[in-house]
Amino acid sequence: MSSRRSSIDEEHEENHMDGDFEVEQDDGSRRQIRHQYRELMQNMQQNRDDMLSSRSNKLTDTLQAANQLFAEVFKPREAALDAQLLVLATNLGKEKASQLQADMTVFDPTSFAEDLLSFMGINRLENPDSDSEDEACAKGYLGADAWKKLGTEAEKYFKRTPTFHFMLGSFKTEPPIVRQKTDRQKRTSKVAEKKVMPAQLKKMEESHQEATEKEVERILGFLQTYFREDPDTPISFFDFVIDPNSFARTVENMFHVSFIIRDGFARIKLDQDKLPVIEPINQESGSQVDIDNQPRYQGVISLSHQDWKEIVDTFEITEPMIPPS
Amino acid sequence: MTQRRRGRPSLSQNTSRLQGGDMDMEEDVSFTQTLTQAQRNLEKHSPEQISLKVGELVQYLLIRDQKKLPIKRADIVKNVVKEYKDIYAELLLRAKKALLEVFGFQLEEIDTKAHIYILINTLERGEGDDLKVNDNTAKLGLLTVILSLIFMKGNTAKEVAIWETLRRLRVDPGERHEDFGDVKKLVTDEFVKQKYLEYNKVPHTDPPEYEFRWGPRAIKETSKLKILEFVSKIQQKDPKSWVTQYRDAQEIPRSQAPRASTSARS
Amino acid sequence: MAISESHQRFLQILMSHGIMEASAVRKLHKHCCEVHKVHYMHDKLDDFVDVINKHLQPLFMQIRKGTDENDGRRYYSLVNIAENEVTKMAMDYAENELELFRKAMDLIIDSDNGFASSTNILNLADQLQSKKMKKKEVEQLLQNFVQDKWLIERDGEYSLHTRCLMEMEHYIQSTYQDMVKTCNICHNVAIQGQVCDNCGIKIHLTCVEKYFKGHEEPRCPQCAEGWSQEIPRLSQTDSPVPSTSQKETRAGQRKAISVAASTRSRRS
Missing domain, CATH: 1.10.10.1210 (MAGE homology domain, winged helix WH2 motif)
Structure with a gap:
C-alpha cells in the first residue's frame, strides 16, 4: 500500500510542478469522499474491540476501503482525512500486535473454560437474579449430554481401545428355582384327552407327525427287543443308530431316537470309556411318564458325513441294528 | 505348530536381568531361560493346550482392560498362566500377536521394572467411526x-x-x-x-x-x-x-x- | 481374504456397541472398507465377517447374527462363547449384581409372558446369598442392565434383550431345559411369544407372522386347534431365516462329535 501511495504522491507533485494543471473534481463528490472517510474512522472507534480481536480481519478491511477511497483524493483537505485515518489504524494495529504477543505466550485457564462451555453447548440465559457470588462468568444451562459431547471430540486425540463386554461365563451356573408343577400337569392331561386325531387329515404336518410317531414306536420296539435278549449289556449308541449303508437313514435314526429319550422311554449314559450307551427305561404306569421330576441333562450330538464314515470303519459296523422300514 | 529356532529377543533380555531387584529374584528365575531350555519347555505341552492357554490369556487381558486397569505380570501368572509358567514368555508373545492381528490392539509395557501392561489402539480414530457413547x-x-x-x-x-x-x-x-x-x-x-x-x-x-x-x-x-x-x-x-x-x-x-x-x- | 485393518476397525466398533442392527452393520462394513481403501462389495458382508470369526474362534469369541423375537429385526452381536475361570473375572458387575441378574432371569423364563415385574425383582434382592442390595441400588442396577442391553424394560417390567438371547441361547437351553419354552417354528428359545390356549406350545411373534401369513383360518401346528391370538402384520425387508442362531450352535457342536470320534479311534 505504501508503495502505491508514493507513486500517487509523485504524480501529484508532478501535477503541481506543472503549475497550471488541476484535476477536475466537483464539490459534491469531494464532500462524499470526506463523509466516507469520517464514517470509516467512526466505525473504527465504535468497533474497537472487534477490530482488536485476533479473530477479526476488520482492520484490514477498513484499510482496504481507505485505499480505494484514496484513489479519488486529489486535494489536501481529503488527504488530511486520509492521514488521520492512517494514524488511527496504525495505533489499532500496534495494539493488536502487542496483544498477539500476549496470546502467544500466556495460556488463560479462564478463557479455556469459557471456550469449553461454548463447545459443550451452554445455553446462556438472561438471569436478572444472578448470584453475585457465582464464579461462573454467566448463568447458563449446560445440557445433559454436554460432557459426552466433549468426550466424543476428545476420543479423536487418544489411542484408546474399545472394551469387550459379555454376560455368558461371568457368573457360576446354578440350577434355577423349580416352579409349581400343577399348571404343567394340567396342560399335559388336556393334551391326553384330545389325543384323538381328526379323521380327515388336512395338513401335511399332521400326516408327517403320525409317520414320525410310528417310526419312533418301531425303533423303540427294536431297542426293547435287543435289551430283552441281553439285559446286561448296554447298547452302544452309535452301534444302534448308525446305518452303514446310508448316512441319511443314520441321521433319521438319531432324530427318532431323540424322541424316545425325550419322552423318557430310554436313557443315554456314558460307559467307562466315556462313550454313549443307550438303554430302555421300564414303564410302570401306561404311557404317562412323570417327565417333570426326572433329572435331565441335555446332550446334543451332530454327525458329519466324514464322522459317519469314520465310525463305520472304527466300529466295523456291517449291518444296521435298525433295519430300514 | 511351528517351532521357532531363531533367538527370541524377549528371552535373551531375561537372561541378562538376573541382577534384578531382590524381590524379583525368585520370579525372575522362571522367566530367565536359555534358548534350549525354552524349547524343551514348549515341547512339554501339547499344541492344543498351548493354544487354549493363549486364548485364555487374550481373554484375561481384554477383561482387565474393561476398567482400563493396568495388568501386572504377577497377576497374569497367578490367574491364567499358572502351571504353564515355564513358557510364560512364549504365551505372552502369542497373545500379543493375536491382539495385534485380530483387534489392532498393542500390548504396551508401561513399567519395565514391575512389568505392568496396558492395551493401546494401533488404529487412528477417524470421522465416521461411531463408537458407543456412554x-x-x-x-x-x-x-x-x-x-x-x-x-x-x-x-x-x-x-x-x-x-x-x-x-x-x-x-x-x-x-x-x-x-x-x-x-x-x-x-x-x-x-x-x-x-x-x-x-x-x-x-x-x-x-x-x-x-x-x-x-x-x-x-x-x-x-x-x-x-x-x-x-x-x-x-x-x-x-x-x-x-x-x-x-x-x-x-x-x-x-x-x-x-x-x-x-x-x- | 486375509485379516486386515478394515476388519479390525469393524470389530472394534462392533465391540464398543456389543450389538448392532443389521442396517447399521452394513453401513459399518462400507465405512471400514472405504477408510482403509479396500474394495467394497455390499454383498460380501458375510465373507467379511467370516474372516473375523475365523480369527476369533481360538479366542472363544464370535460375531453372531440374531433376530428380535417380536419384530423380526436382524442384529449382529459380538459374543463370548467360553465359560471358564477367566471369564468369571469379568469386571462389569459385582458378584451380588450378577446373582440378581441370574435370579431375574429365572423369573423371566419361568413367567407366562416372558416378563418379570420390578416389584418381584426387588423382592429377589432380599434373598441374595451374597451381599444384600438396597432398593435404590436395585433400581439403578436394572437401569444399567437395560443400558448395557442385557435386559429390556416395558411398563415397569423386564425381559431379556436380544443381545442376551444371542449370547446365552445355549446356556439357557442347557440350564433351564424343560423350564424354558422353545419356539415351535424356529426351535430357538422363546421368551416372548404367543402360546396356544389348547396345547401350550409357544411361537415367537415374528415366527407367528411368517407361519400364518395368508392363512384364512390359522391353526396351531401342533394340535390343530384354532389359533385364537391376533396374527401380527409386520413389514420386513430381510428374508426370514429364524433359525440362524441354531445353525451356529450346531456348527459349534460339530466339534463335540469330532473329539468323540477321535476318542473312539483310540479304542480299536
Whole structure:
C-alpha cells in the first residue's frame, strides 16, 4: 500500500510542478469522499474491540476501503482525512500486535473454560437474579449430554481401545428355582384327552407327525427287543443308530431316537470309556411318564458325513441294528 | 505348530536381568531361560493346550482392560498362566500377536521394572467411526480437560488450580455430579489407578498440597502435540500461537518414537 | 481374504456397541472398507465377517447374527462363547449384581409372558446369598442392565434383550431345559411369544407372522386347534431365516462329535 501511495504522491507533485494543471473534481463528490472517510474512522472507534480481536480481519478491511477511497483524493483537505485515518489504524494495529504477543505466550485457564462451555453447548440465559457470588462468568444451562459431547471430540486425540463386554461365563451356573408343577400337569392331561386325531387329515404336518410317531414306536420296539435278549449289556449308541449303508437313514435314526429319550422311554449314559450307551427305561404306569421330576441333562450330538464314515470303519459296523422300514 | 529356532529377543533380555531387584529374584528365575531350555519347555505341552492357554490369556487381558486397569505380570501368572509358567514368555508373545492381528490392539509395557501392561489402539480414530457413547465418554472429556491444564501450565498443575478451573465447568469436588458422581474420587483415585494421572504430595507443604502430572497411560494413549491440538481447537487458535507449549510438544519422548514396522505385519 | 485393518476397525466398533442392527452393520462394513481403501462389495458382508470369526474362534469369541423375537429385526452381536475361570473375572458387575441378574432371569423364563415385574425383582434382592442390595441400588442396577442391553424394560417390567438371547441361547437351553419354552417354528428359545390356549406350545411373534401369513383360518401346528391370538402384520425387508442362531450352535457342536470320534479311534 505504501508503495502505491508514493507513486500517487509523485504524480501529484508532478501535477503541481506543472503549475497550471488541476484535476477536475466537483464539490459534491469531494464532500462524499470526506463523509466516507469520517464514517470509516467512526466505525473504527465504535468497533474497537472487534477490530482488536485476533479473530477479526476488520482492520484490514477498513484499510482496504481507505485505499480505494484514496484513489479519488486529489486535494489536501481529503488527504488530511486520509492521514488521520492512517494514524488511527496504525495505533489499532500496534495494539493488536502487542496483544498477539500476549496470546502467544500466556495460556488463560479462564478463557479455556469459557471456550469449553461454548463447545459443550451452554445455553446462556438472561438471569436478572444472578448470584453475585457465582464464579461462573454467566448463568447458563449446560445440557445433559454436554460432557459426552466433549468426550466424543476428545476420543479423536487418544489411542484408546474399545472394551469387550459379555454376560455368558461371568457368573457360576446354578440350577434355577423349580416352579409349581400343577399348571404343567394340567396342560399335559388336556393334551391326553384330545389325543384323538381328526379323521380327515388336512395338513401335511399332521400326516408327517403320525409317520414320525410310528417310526419312533418301531425303533423303540427294536431297542426293547435287543435289551430283552441281553439285559446286561448296554447298547452302544452309535452301534444302534448308525446305518452303514446310508448316512441319511443314520441321521433319521438319531432324530427318532431323540424322541424316545425325550419322552423318557430310554436313557443315554456314558460307559467307562466315556462313550454313549443307550438303554430302555421300564414303564410302570401306561404311557404317562412323570417327565417333570426326572433329572435331565441335555446332550446334543451332530454327525458329519466324514464322522459317519469314520465310525463305520472304527466300529466295523456291517449291518444296521435298525433295519430300514 | 511351528517351532521357532531363531533367538527370541524377549528371552535373551531375561537372561541378562538376573541382577534384578531382590524381590524379583525368585520370579525372575522362571522367566530367565536359555534358548534350549525354552524349547524343551514348549515341547512339554501339547499344541492344543498351548493354544487354549493363549486364548485364555487374550481373554484375561481384554477383561482387565474393561476398567482400563493396568495388568501386572504377577497377576497374569497367578490367574491364567499358572502351571504353564515355564513358557510364560512364549504365551505372552502369542497373545500379543493375536491382539495385534485380530483387534489392532498393542500390548504396551508401561513399567519395565514391575512389568505392568496396558492395551493401546494401533488404529487412528477417524470421522465416521461411531463408537458407543456412554459414561466413559463423559469421563474422557473431563480427563482431557485436566490433561490440557497440566500440559499448558508446564506439565504440572496444583490440585487447587485444577479444581478452580473445573468449578467454572460446574464440576465441584464437594458436590455429587450428574455424570461423574464423586468427582474427587474419580480424579484422585480412579484416573490415578488407571495410570492416566499421577497425584503427588508436594514436599514440605503444610497443610499438604498436591499436584497432578500426566500418568504413563496418558503418555502412551495421547501426546503433548495432540492435546495442544485439542486446546487449539477449543480455543480456535493456531497451535503455533502457544509458542512455549508448541516447542515443548515437538520433543518426541523415546517411548513415542515412531515404530518402523507398524504396517509390516507378517 | 486375509485379516486386515478394515476388519479390525469393524470389530472394534462392533465391540464398543456389543450389538448392532443389521442396517447399521452394513453401513459399518462400507465405512471400514472405504477408510482403509479396500474394495467394497455390499454383498460380501458375510465373507467379511467370516474372516473375523475365523480369527476369533481360538479366542472363544464370535460375531453372531440374531433376530428380535417380536419384530423380526436382524442384529449382529459380538459374543463370548467360553465359560471358564477367566471369564468369571469379568469386571462389569459385582458378584451380588450378577446373582440378581441370574435370579431375574429365572423369573423371566419361568413367567407366562416372558416378563418379570420390578416389584418381584426387588423382592429377589432380599434373598441374595451374597451381599444384600438396597432398593435404590436395585433400581439403578436394572437401569444399567437395560443400558448395557442385557435386559429390556416395558411398563415397569423386564425381559431379556436380544443381545442376551444371542449370547446365552445355549446356556439357557442347557440350564433351564424343560423350564424354558422353545419356539415351535424356529426351535430357538422363546421368551416372548404367543402360546396356544389348547396345547401350550409357544411361537415367537415374528415366527407367528411368517407361519400364518395368508392363512384364512390359522391353526396351531401342533394340535390343530384354532389359533385364537391376533396374527401380527409386520413389514420386513430381510428374508426370514429364524433359525440362524441354531445353525451356529450346531456348527459349534460339530466339534463335540469330532473329539468323540477321535476318542473312539483310540479304542480299536
